[in-house]
Amino acid sequence: xxxxxxxxxxxxxxxxxxxxxxxxxxxxxxxxxxxxxxxxxxxxxxxxxxxxxxxxxxxxxxxxxxxxxxxxxxxxxxxxxxxxxxxxxxxxxxxxxxxxxxxxxxxxxxxxxxxxxxxxxxxxxxxx
Numbered sequence: 001x002x003x004x005x006x007x008x009x010x011x012x013x014x015x016x017x018x019x020x021x022x023x024x025x026x027x028x029x030x031x032x033x034x035x036x037x038x039x040x041x042x043x044x045x046x047x048x049x050x051x052x053x054x055x056x057x058x059x060x061x062x063x064x065x066x067x068x069x070x071x072x073x074x075x076x077x078x079x080x081x082x083x084x085x086x087x088x089x090x091x092x093x094x095x096x097x098x099x100x101x102x103x104x105x106x107x108x109x110x111x112x113x114x115x116x117x118x119x120x121x122x123x124x125x126x127x128x
Contacts, residue, residue, distance in 0.1 A: 016072040
């Protein structure tokens with residue numbers, strides 16, 4: 001089976017793959033449906049073993065040369081999750097429109113000194 005540019009090591013390490021299957025539709029007829037998954041093993045005799053997204057590990061399928069498939073982009077590389085979390089950090093805050101009235105808030109949260117117990121919500125709401 002042609003691995004289409006990937007090495008056996010890359011495939012067995014968990015490459016992302018998109019596989020199309022023809023499925024029966026409710027109203028009759030067939031439709032081409034794409035499934036995304038991750039490869040877990042390769043056998044020259046059988047093909048690629050794939051765990052499709054949203055399915056249990058016991059339901060892995062074999063994809064071979066007769067199937068319609070392609071390598072899918074790995075959307076989250078090793079550092080992309082950190083980049084997503086930090087998106088927007090370091091950007092300047094938007095300025096209020098010209099002529100807007102400043103309410104006098106500094107944008108900082110008030111904090112109680114360490115060791116000061118927080119008042120119960122019911123008692124805090126009852127205070128004037």
